[in-house]
Amino acid sequence: MLIAFRPFLPLLPLGLMLASAAAPMPIEMLGSDATACRAGRGPAIQVNVAGLKDRQGEMWLELYPASEDDFLRDDTALVAEGKTFRRTRAAPPASGDFAMCVSVPRPGRYALLLRHNRTGKDKFSIWTDGVGFPGAGTIGRSKPKFAQAVVDAGNGVTVSTIRLQYLRGLRGFQPL
Secondary structure, X not given: OHHHHHHHHHHHHHHHHHHHHHOOOOOEEEOXXXXXXXXXXXXXXXXXXXXXXXXXXXXXXXXXXXXXXXXXXXXHHHHHOOOOOEEEEEOOOOOOOEEEEEEOOOOEEEXXXXXXXXXXXXXXXXXXXXXXXXXXXXXXXXXXXXXXHEEEEOOOEEEEEEEOEEEOHHHOEEOO
């Protein structure tokens, strides 16, 4: 049997290298709900973070009801009204790719906001903080559009990528 494969033996190391290169690198999972995404339990949303300016501060992943009126409303008001709101926070790792996880109450439609809180203050700073949503496009100089933030969560772990945007002069918020 080995004789039939003898011409291919010199290619074996190359094939092993390609097979290991194709295997995905494990991604670091952050946030208070990280175990839900790591274990594949749901419903939950895994957000792969892209476009990070630096590794200072803290990442905030916020889950809102899928309602234009409730999107970006004060969290205490949403909770007082019995509406969906969840925030998970974590410091970004010193290096490497990472994701954040947020559990959702049930499968369905939600709105997401990812904030790079670079200064550590509880209030958003347009001058230093970054922000991102699952939808494509830039935020620019206006309030983010609700349609950019909507994500449909299934029974398991729904994966989404959010590219952060930072203030870029007169053009407003844009990816780096």
